[in-house]
Amino acid sequence: MLGNGMIQGLLVTARNLIRSYFDPECLTTIQYPEERRTLPENSRCFPFLVYDGTPDNLRCVACKICEQECPPQCIYIEVERDAKTGKPVRRPRVFDIDYSVCMQCQICAEVCPFDAIKMDQIYELSGTDRFGGMLMNKGALLKSNEYYHQMHPTEANEVDARLSQSKKKASPPAAKPAAAPITLQSAPPPRPTPSAPPSPSVPPTPPVPPKSDV
Amino acid sequence: MDVTFIILSLITVVGAIWAVTLRNLIHGVLSLVLFFFGVAGFFFYLNADFVGWVQILVYVGAVAILAIFAIMLTHNLTAKDEPGFFSLRWLTGMAIAAAVGAVLWFAIKNNAAMLQTAPAGVTSSVADIGRKMMTDWVVPFEVVSLLLTAAMIGAIVIAMEQISHRK
Amino acid sequence: MYNFFDQLILTLGAWVVGLVVACGNGVSKFCCGQPLSEAAAHNVAAGTEIVLICVTIYGVFALCFGLATWLERKMLARIQNRYGPNRVGPFGLFQFVADGVKMLTKEDIVPARADKLVHFLAPAVVLAPALLMFAFLPFGRNMAPTNLDTAVIAFFAVGAGSEMALFMAGWGSRNKYSILGAMRAVAQMISYEIPLVLAAVPVVMVVGSLSTSQIVAAQGADGFLDMSRWFVWTPWGFAGFILFLVAATAESNRCPFDLPEGESELVAGFHVEYSGFKFALFFMAEYIGMMAMAGLGVTLFLGGWHGPKLLPSWMWFMGKGFLIVCWLIWLRGTLPRLRVDQLMAFAWKAMLPFALFNIFTTAVWFHLPKATLLQSAVAWLVTAALVAAAYWVVSRFVCRRAGALRVYHYAS
Numbered sequence: 172m173l174g175n176g177m178i179q180g181l182l183v184t185a186r187n188l189i190r191s192y193f194d195p196e197c198l199t200t201i202q203y204p205e206e207r208r209t210l211p212e213n214s215r216c217f218p219f220l221v222y223d224g225t226p227d228n229l230r231c232v233a234c235k236i237c238e239q240e241c242p243p244q245c246i247y248i249e250v251e252r253d254a255k256t257g258k259p260v261r262r263p264r265v266f267d268i269d270y271s272v273c274m275q276c277q278i279c280a281e282v283c284p285f286d287a288i289k290m291d292q293i294y295e296l297s298g299t300d301r302f303g304g305m306l307m308n309k310g311a312l313l314k315s316n317e318y319y320h321q322m323h324p325t326e327a328n329e330v331d332a333r334l335s336q337s338k339k340k341a342s343p344p345a346a347k348p349a350a351a352p353i354t355l356q357s358a359p360p361p362r363p364t365p366s367a368p369p370s371p372s373v374p375p376t377p378p379v380p381p382k383s384d385v
Numbered sequence: 386m387d388v389t390f391i392i393l394s395l396i397t398v399v400g401a402i403w404a405v406t407l408r409n410l411i412h413g414v415l416s417l418v419l420f421f422f423g424v425a426g427f428f429f430y431l432n433a434d435f436v437g438w439v440q441i442l443v444y445v446g447a448v449a450i451l452a453i454f455a456i457m458l459t460h461n462l463t464a465k466d467e468p469g470f471f472s473l474r475w476l477t478g479m480a481i482a483a484a485v486g487a488v489l490w491f492a493i494k495n496n497a498a499m500l501q502t503a504p505a506g507v508t509s510s511v512a513d514i515g516r517k518m519m520t521d522w523v524v525p526f527e528v529v530s531l532l533l534t535a536a537m538i539g540a541i542v543i544a545m546e547q548i549s550h551r552k
Numbered sequence: 553m554y555n556f557f558d559q560l561i562l563t564l565g566a567w568v569v570g571l572v573v574a575c576g577n578g579v580s581k582f583c584c585g586q587p588l589s590e591a592a593a594h595n596v597a598a599g600t601e602i603v604l605i606c607v608t609i610y611g612v613f614a615l616c617f618g619l620a621t622w623l624e625r626k627m628l629a630r631i632q633n634r635y636g637p638n639r640v641g642p643f644g645l646f647q648f649v650a651d652g653v654k655m656l657t658k659e660d661i662v663p664a665r666a667d668k669l670v671h672f673l674a675p676a677v678v679l680a681p682a683l684l685m686f687a688f689l690p691f692g693r694n695m696a697p698t699n700l701d702t703a704v705i706a707f708f709a710v711g712a713g714s715e716m717a718l719f720m721a722g723w724g725s726r727n728k729y730s731i732l733g734a735m736r737a738v739a740q741m742i743s744y745e746i747p748l749v750l751a752a753v754p755v756v757m758v759v760g761s762l763s764t765s766q767i768v769a770a771q772g773a774d775g776f777l778d779m780s781r782w783f784v785w786t787p788w789g790f791a792g793f794i795l796f797l798v799a800a801t802a803e804s805n806r807c808p809f810d811l812p813e814g815e816s817e818l819v820a821g822f823h824v825e826y827s828g829f830k831f832a833l834f835f836m837a838e839y840i841g842m843m844a845m846a847g848l849g850v851t852l853f854l855g856g857w858h859g860p861k862l863l864p865s866w867m868w869f870m871g872k873g874f875l876i877v878c879w880l881i882w883l884r885g886t887l888p889r890l891r892v893d894q895l896m897a898f899a900w901k902a903m904l905p906f907a908l909f910n911i912f913t914t915a916v917w918f919h920l921p922k923a924t925l926l927q928s929a930v931a932w933l934v935t936a937a938l939v940a941a942a943y944w945v946v947s948r949f950v951c952r953r954a955g956a957l958r959v960y961h962y963a964s
Contacts, residue, residue, distance in 0.1 A: 173902075173947030177887065184631045184886040191630045200634050411723055415670070418716055434702045435762075438709040446712025446745065450738055453719055457735065511702060511762055548961070 212323055215290035217270050218279055220312045221319050229313060230287035232261035237279035237288055245272035246279065268312060270296060271305040286330045292322050389430055397423030410456050418449045435511045558693055558864040565604050572600040605697045609686050617839045618648035624881045631885035658828035663725060666825065671724030675826065675833035678717035681710045682837045685844035688764055692857045692866030696765050703764040704756060707848055708749055711803065714841065715741045718812070718822055721834070725825035734822040736892055737812030741803055743899040748799035750907035751792045754914035755783055755852045764848075768856030782855035787936035788914040791943070793853040795907055797879070800845035802899070804838060807884040811892055846876035902950045909942040 191197045201208050222229040238246040249265035252258065279288050291314070298304035320327040400420030407413045421444040428437030518526050556563075576596045577587040588596065622637070622645055629636035637644035662671060688703040688710075690696035700706055715738055722734020756762055759770045773781040783789030802809040812822060823834045850856060850872040859868035890898070913935055920931040 173943070173950055180886045181882065184882065187633065188627065188630045188882075191633060197633055198635060202635070202638075409667075411667070411670070415716075415720070434700065435705065438702055438705045442705065442709035442712050446709065446715060447742060450715060450719065450742060454735070454738075457723075457731070512760070 210292060212325060214292055215277055216275060216294045217273055217291050217296070217307075218268060218277075218288050218312070219291045219314045220266065220309065221287055221289055221316055222313050223316050226310075226313045226315075229262070230285050231263055231266065231283075232285055232287070233259075233263040233266075234284070236282050236284065240278050240282045241273075242276060242278065243272045243274055245269045263309060266309040266312060267306055269306050271301070286334065289319055289323070289326075393423055393426045393430060396420075396426065411453070414449060414452050414456060417452070418445055421445050421449065433509065435509075435514060554861055554864075558866075560864070561608075561692070561866065562694060565601070565608075568604055569597050569600045573597050609697065610683065613683070613686060613840060613843060614836075616843060617836055618652070619645075620839050620843065620877055621648050621651070621835075623877070624884075627878065627881045628885045631882070652832065655832035656829055660828045660830065661825075663727070663825050665726045667724045667726065669724075670720050671825075674717050674721035674724055675830040675837075677720060678714050678837040679833050679840070681713040681717075682840040682844060684710045685841070686847070689844070689847040689851055690765050690768050690856055691869050692864065695857075695866060699765060700763060702762045704752055704762045704767070704848075704852075707764075707844075708745070708752075711841070711845075712745065714837065717837075721826070722822035725822075727825055730822050730824055733812045733824070737805060737822055740805070740809060740812060740892075740895055740899075743896055744799045744802035744809075744903075747795055747899060747903035747907045748803060750904070750911065751795035751799060752848075752852055753907075753911055754788050754792050757911070757914055758783070758918055764851050764856075768851055768858070771855040772858050777860045778858040779855065779860065782853065782858070784853045784855075786917065787932065787939045788910055788917055789853055791906070791910050791913070791939045793849065795903060795910065796849050796853065797876070798903065800842075800849060801880060801883065802895070804842040804845055804880075806838075806842060806880055808887040808890050809895060811889060811895060842880060843873060843877060846873045846880070849876055898950065902946050906942055906946045910939065913938045913942070 187197070220229055220231055233248055233250045235248050235250075238244075238248045245268055247265065247267040247269075248263050251260045251262040251264040253260050275290070277290055280290050296305070316327070316331075319330075397420055400416045400418075400423055403416035404413050404420055407416060421440065424444075425437045425440040428434075428440055573588070573593055573596055576593065580586065580588045580592075587593075625647070626636035626644065637647040640646045640650045662668065685707055687697045688700060688707045718737045718741070719734050722730040722732075722737070725731075755767060759767045761767070771781045771783060772778060784793045801807075805812050823831060826834060847869070850869060854872050854876075857865035857869040859865070859871075863871070916938065917931055917935045920927070920934065922928040922931050
């Protein structure tokens with residue numbers, strides 16, 4: 172009969188209309204920015220540098236492997252030189268990553284032999300300057316190991332286990348005398364002061380209750 | 386000769402003149418629509434509400450649209466050949482216009498009753514129109530409806546022929 | 553007390569008119585030393601009344617237009633498993649203000665080859681008849697802006713005036729898709745105008761007058777619950793109401809008949825070349841036309857401003873109009889769009905015969921005796937049987953081709 176299908180269709184939509192007020196699974200919209208989608212653990216965004224304990228104690232030794240392997244060549248590293256002797260020291264003096272060039276391919280993290288550069292999960296990084304506003308210097312890139320544990324717990328635990336094993340293997344044979352404290356050419360690494368983006372060590376906000384809505 | 390009559394005549398006459406003289410045919414049809422509105426205005430002025438509204442409904446809502454469809458589907462928008470002054474076509478047109486004008490003039494002049502203004506307060510309601518159509522004028526009414534039926538059947542036949550041609 | 557709220561708007565209007573006449577008297581005393589003459593005062597009062605009616609109707613229905621866009625977006629969103637706008641204002645109520653500001657501040661682009669005068673006039677010509685349609689609807693007791701004897705025909709005539717504007721919009725843009733959309737829009741509108749008018753004819757027959765005020769008065773019943781004499785409860789009234797709703801949906805170019813402005817096919821059809829405020833005017837004209845059609849449907853079939861005496865009459869009118877608008881939005885969220893040949897076939901082959909038969913059925917109802925309850929029940933049943941039979945015949949005819957093989961005219 173004419174209109175039969177129409178009436179059934181109208182009933183379906185009416186049921187959906189009423190159900191959307193009572194069934195929380197019906198509306199799948201995530202009300203950004205009050206709510207955020209919980210990302211899986213392996214999701215990644217931009218790279219960051221890991222330090223153990225204090226920002227002076229960063230794992231990076233400026234081997235420049237990541238700079239060479241980076242496909243869009245967004246990493247720029249300058250090796251630290253000792254102030255008195257001028258010999259290169261195993262730290263980076265300048266470590267810049269241009270986030271606007273970075274394509275988040277994770278190659279730098281894959282090739283780093285020292286587990287010094289890892290992938291972060293923060294994606295809310297809009298800025299107002301297109302040409303230099305997303306250039307992150309060493310201070311902005313340094314984040315602690317505890318932060319790494321928060322981002323990728325499984326991976327961080329694995330890395331920590333590996334590093335402690337390699338330390339146990341390395342420390343007994345090579346009982347090196349305590350080296351003279353080195354003075355560096357550059358000033359001590361500044362406190363993380365980001366150029367434009369928001370502070371890098373903000374953990375993801377827990378989902379807040381959704382905005383009241385009709 | 387009051388203001389309403391002057392304004393209405395202006396709208397009507399200007400619309401009619403533009404309808405025949407404008408180069409762009411679509412503009413011509415739109416000024417024809419203006420003319421139809423002017424005629425409807427005259428009907429309202431003469432207290433014939435129903436006829437005025439039906440004029441708008443039928444002429445603006447259907448006849449003008451039909452004219453527009455005809456123009457749009459034939460793609461000939463501007464008058465390509467414009468006859469010059471004092472050509473044969475122009476003279477023939479003027480002669481016919483003069484003849485029609487003369488006939489109308491004599492008809493109006495000799496029919497003195499038409500020159501009197503209508504008695505005030507004469508209104509015909511829709512019920513009156515309906516009653517007259519069903520009693521006094523029922524034969525023309527039926528003839529017109531037969532004509533409309535024939536036109537519709539003719540249109541359907543033409544469309545069906547086209548479909549059978551395509552098959 | 554009930555009367556106070558019922559006639560509240562009229563009282564306020566009369567107060568404002570009195571205020572203006574008093575001001576006029578004061579001004580003329582100041583200038584000429586004597587108060588306004590009788591005729592002058594009458595003219596001032598009449599003029600003020602006209603201006604007041606216009607301002608009220610435009611203001612109220614412009615606000616209703618904004619709320620209708622909000623309601624549409626929220627209701628469609630909920631049907632489609634999402635929230636609607638919920639950022640601007642509480643529950644997103646001020647979204648239409650934000651939209652209005654956006655459309656006002658957009659650049660007005662006119663295509664270089666467009667027909668300038670026609671392109672410019674089209675939005676105005678489409679909005680004017682839509683607003684004029686409100687002049688013929690009685691909004692409440694004693695609250696019809698005009699008291700025409702031929703209001704129903706006037707409504708349809710004015711509605712026909714806006715079809716020219718669609719064509720002007722499509723043609724003026726000099727765009728293939730605009731012209732195509734305009735032609736389809738005009739063809740659709742004139743096809744569906746006939747069932748629309750024929751659906752209103754039974755009501756006019758039964759009431760015996762074309763005046764909307766009299767039609768509403770004929771649907772009034774005594775007593776507290778003023779609902780028993782609405783035409784929609786009669787079989788022919790119900791059929792006429794369904795016909796009227798379908799035809800009104802097609803006349804306003806709403807889904808499922810929104811092929812002319814098919815958002816997924818012709819971009820925006822006949823108003824694709826319009827930006828900024830002109831597009832806002834087209835949008836406004838569509839919604840205002842929809843609300844005016846809903847108002848006429850309420851007047852003809854749903855008893856106008858009659859309703860239980862709990863609420864004022866104008867609230868009943870607005871409430872019923874609101875229900876019809878909700879129905880139209882619901883329909884939009886449910887049905888897919890009709891193809892142009894399906895649309896035309898539906899108008900000419902299904903709705904037109906059904907509307908004609910409905911007129912015949914109304915005549916049968918009118919002449920059957922309805923003095924006692926038994927006689928009215930018999931009349932009701934006979935009429936209902938006739939309407940159901942006509943519907944069955946029409947549905948067999950329309951659905952007959954569902955199983956038939958499709959014939960391709962050009963691919964052979």
